[in-house]
Amino acid sequence: MKLNGLLEITLGGMGYELVGVERPAKGGLLRIYIDKPVGVTVEDCAAVSHQVSRVLAVEGVNYDRLEVSSPGLDRLLKGERDFARFAGQRARVRMRVPVDGRRNFTGVVREAGAGRLQLEVDGRVLSLEIGDVETARLVPNL
Secondary structure, three states, X not given: XXXXXXXXXXXXXXXXXXEEEEXXXXXXXXXXXXXXXXXXXXXXXXXXHHHHHHHHHHHOOOOOEEEEEOOOOOOEOOHHHHHHHOOOOEEEEEEEEEEOOEEEEEEEEEEEEOOEEEEEEOOEEEEEEHHHEEEEEEOOOO
């Protein structure tokens, strides 16, 4: 079974969502980002680390160091599901191709569906193709 699928099953059974996996080419590091509706605590990270290390040992997945963390306040948004989940919040979006002569937008996510993101920027709602989004992150309210 592939690593992401294995982690999704393991974390799902524990009540967590797998947000992302990083596995840099050098160093043997395996970094896992998790989330849950009420937020992630240090205790959550420790519990996931403990369980995932056991599962990876059983499955024979090689790594030197495991890090488990929350995606943070400025979490990366990946795909329609994330945009829909964080509707009403501010996001910074960078497009692969210019839209109205711009590639960078900061605004409020209004909705997402049918492969499109509705982003309100400066009082105007833009309809952006989610497949053309290069990166998107939440903008924390500090």
